[in-house]
Amino acid sequence: MTTRRSDALSRERIVEATIQILDTAGEDGLTVRAVTAHLATGRGAIYHHVAGKDDLLAAAADGVIGRVMAAAADDEDPKQAIRTLALGIFDAIDAHPWVGAQLSREPLQPAVLRIWTGVGVRLVRLGVRGAALPDAGSALVNYILGAAAQHAAGARRAPDATSRQAYLDRLAAQWAELDTDPLVREAASLISEHDDREQFLAGVDIFLAGSVAPHDRQVSDKTGSQTGVIG
Amino acid sequence: MTTRRSDALSRERIVEATIQILDTAGEDGLTVRAVTAHLATGRGAIYHHVAGKDDLLAAAADGVIGRVMAAAADDEDPKQAIRTLALGIFDAIDAHPWVGAQLSREPLQPAVLRIWTGVGVRLVRLGVRGAALPDAGSALVNYILGAAAQHAAGARRAPDATSRQAYLDRLAAQWAELDTDPLVREAASLISEHDDREQFLAGVDIFLAGSVAPHDRQVSDKTGSQTGVIG
DNA sequence: ACCTGAACACCGTTCAAGT
């Protein structure tokens, strides 16, 4: 009674099925049983093509991010190019919330390396050089990944506009309750009016401004004592 | 043969046991069975005091972050106060890597609200006001959470100095392979020499520089079309 | 009211048996 298989199994077809299931049923809905049922095969069949569930999730995220990076138009203005890239990642995670959680799970996965590279080349074009490049790169990448994960988690809990509003009101109320400072309370009231995408872009601009501005770094001796030097 | 219970069960004792298990056995080692065995009670006993495993993880993370926020010394210089707070969170996540993953999972959880508040009050003290406050706050919070999650994930995979070095070499090699730009390759070679804690602080300083510097924000009409206005 | 632990409805992964 299951749909008959038309093609042989392959890593690509398995990953494609995984993305479809994640988009439809969410992260909790991704089970090996669901994937193999979708492909009309036995539960153990996929283990000939993928290492396991972790590999499956990383490959699915790379499928989504890979398309974004390939499609990202490269503006002549390097700042604008970085904004476009960041927004592309944001929109992709908005459309596929499970990617947001996945990118925070493993720094070495292909999708994250793609983002590092995309950000890296554009920062070079912006004129960032030497030791400032890894610093600015990690700042921007970590901000993008952090914001995307938080937005995706929020989108997962409150998918439609009404529940989103209720969610934000609850957040604003809780926050206002925590602090009596009138300025903080005012900021809390602004939460329910904000647009996630706008706010995300505002953060990108803050990091861009900070990356080109000369900043008063303190000497490293004073702060880098606990973890110490590696090796 | 199990150790006899000396006290009655309570939410605090359950959360304390959860933190101990997470620190010892990692996130994969946290099972309801492990918690109840540690407390020498039946598997279903904890459900009288906590909602479930999600609640348990959120409460454990709040336990760790709550202590950090309470202990964070408040420097008179508002920039230094922000650096101290960020480093406190970073160090806590370095010591308890599972917290890094947990904070990215749910924006409304107590631990994340604590961080929002701590960052918010210090930004006000720095002179950030009005609409710039939520923008700067979300930028900093999302950067802290993103960087902490990435660092924690790396620390989980490579706990000691030797495996960390091998890990970074592999990352640098993969990155250099992806791009032929000599400047990017040079940046990739710098990866294996960097210190995570130093780089984290450099990112905080970039953010601080960008928050006080006037930056060339573009008009919102041009970018905020997809998600649209809420409500 | 709180605790117990068997039972339930699931998981990911393995592996002998087939093609």
Next chain:
DNA sequence: ACCTGAACACCGTTCAAGT
């Protein structure tokens, strides 16, 4: 070489029965 699906070793959560 690839696929099948039963079997294995786990999960989180529920709930009748006890105290």
